[in-house]
Amino acid sequence: MEATAISTRSKLTVQTDQDKEYVGFATLPNQVHRKSVKKGFDFTLMVAGESGLGKSTLVNSLFLTDLYKDRKLLNAEERITQTVEITKHTVDIEEKGVKLKLTIVDTPGFGDAVNNTECWKSVADYIDQQFEQYFRDESGLNRKNIQDNRVHCCLYFISPFGHGLRPLDVEFMRALHEKVNIVPILAKADTLTPIEVKKKKFKIREEIEQYGIKIYQFPDCDSDEDEEFKQQDLELKWRTRHTATSSS
Numbered sequence: 001m002e003a004t005a006i007s008t009r010s011k012l013t014v015q016t017d018q019d020k021e022y023v024g025f026a027t028l029p030n031q032v033h034r035k036s037v038k039k040g041f042d043f044t045l046m047v048a049g050e051s052g053l054g055k056s057t058l059v060n061s062l063f064l065t066d067l068y069k070d071r072k073l074l075n076a077e078e079r080i081t082q083t084v085e086i087t088k089h090t091v092d093i094e095e096k097g098v099k100l101k102l103t104i105v106d107t108p109g110f111g112d113a114v115n116n117t118e119c120w121k122s123v124a125d126y127i128d129q130q131f132e133q134y135f136r137d138e139s140g141l142n143r144k145n146i147q148d149n150r151v152h153c154c155l156y157f158i159s160p161f162g163h164g165l166r167p168l169d170v171e172f173m174r175a176l177h178e179k180v181n182i183v184p185i186l187a188k189a190d191t192l193t194p195i196e197v198k199k200k201k202f203k204i205r206e207e208i209e210q211y212g213i214k215i216y217q218f219p220d221c222d223s224d225e226d227e228e229f230k231q232q233d234l235e236l237k238w239r240t241r242h243t244a245t246s247s248s
C-alpha cells in the first residue's frame with residue numbers, strides 16, 4: 001500500500017516539472033489541423049478531351065447521386081447529350097468530419113467541328129480566369145473566406161481507337177500542361193483487350209515523353225519515411241504508370 005502511494009506521488013511531481021517547461025507550441029500541429037478541418041477543403045476536377053469519349057458519363061457515374069439530386073430519369077436517347085459549354089457542378093462531401101467542396105468542370109469535347117484550330121482556347125481561358133479570380137480575391141479585403149476555384153486536376157481523355165495520341169491531343173495537352181496537373185486517361189478501355197490496353201498505354205507514354213508533355217507525377221516520398229511506406233509509394237506509381245484507363 002505504502003509503496004503505491006509513494007510511486008503515485010513521485011509521478012505527480014514529474015508531471016508538474018514538465019508543465020513548468022511547457023510553452024505550448026507542441027499543440028501547433030493540432031491547431032492547424034483543427035482550423036483546416038473546420039474550414040474544409042476545395043478540390044476542382046476537370047475533364048477534357050475529344051468528343052464522345054465518355055467524359056460526362058464518367059463524371060455522372062462517379063458522382064451521380066449527389067450531383068444530380070433532382071434529375072428525372074430519362075430514356076436512353078434523351079440521356080445521351082453532348083456537352084456544349086463548360087459546366088460546373090459543386091457538391092459538398094463529408095468524410096469523418098472532414099468537409100470537401102468538390103467541383104467538377106465538364107468541358108465540351110472537341111474534334112467535331114470542321115475547323116478545330118485552337119479548340120483548347122476556351123478551356124485554357126477558363127483555367128486562367130480561375131487563377132485571376134483567386135489572385136483578385138487574395139488581394140481583396142475579405143481574404144479569410146476565399147473560395148478556391150482553381151482547377152487542381154484535369155483528366156484528359158484519349159481515344160482508344162487511334163494509334164496513340166492524335167495531333168489535337170498533343171496540342172491540347174501542351175496548351176494546358178503548364179497551367180494544370182494533367183492525368184491522361186485511356187477512354188473506353190472496355191472496348192479493348194488487355195493486351196491492346198497495355199500496348200496503347202505504352203505508345204501513349206512514349207509519345208507523351210517524345211512531345212515533352214508534362215503530366216502529373218506522384219511526388220517522391222521523403223527519404224526518411226519507413227520502408228513499408230516507400231514500398232506502397234512505389235507500388236502505386238507502378239500501377240498507374242502515367243496513364244489510367246476508364247470504362248464507365
Ligand SMILES: Nc1nc2c(ncn2[C@@H]2O[C@H](COP(=O)(O)OP(=O)(O)OP(=O)(O)O)[C@@H](O)[C@H]2O)c(=O)[nH]1
Pocket residue numbers: 049050051052053054055056057058080081082083084107108109110187188189190191246247248
Ligand atoms: N464502351 C463504353 N462506352 C462509353 C463509356 N463511357 C461512355 N460511353 C458511351 O459513349 C457515349 C458518349 O458519352 P459522353 O459521356 O456523352 O461523352 P463526352 O466525352 O461527354 O462527349 P462530349 O460531351 O461530346 O464531349 C455515350 O453513348 C456513352 O454511353 C465507356 O467507358 N465505355
Ligand SMILES: [Mg+2]
Pocket residue numbers: 055056057081082083106107108109
Ligand atoms: Mg460531355
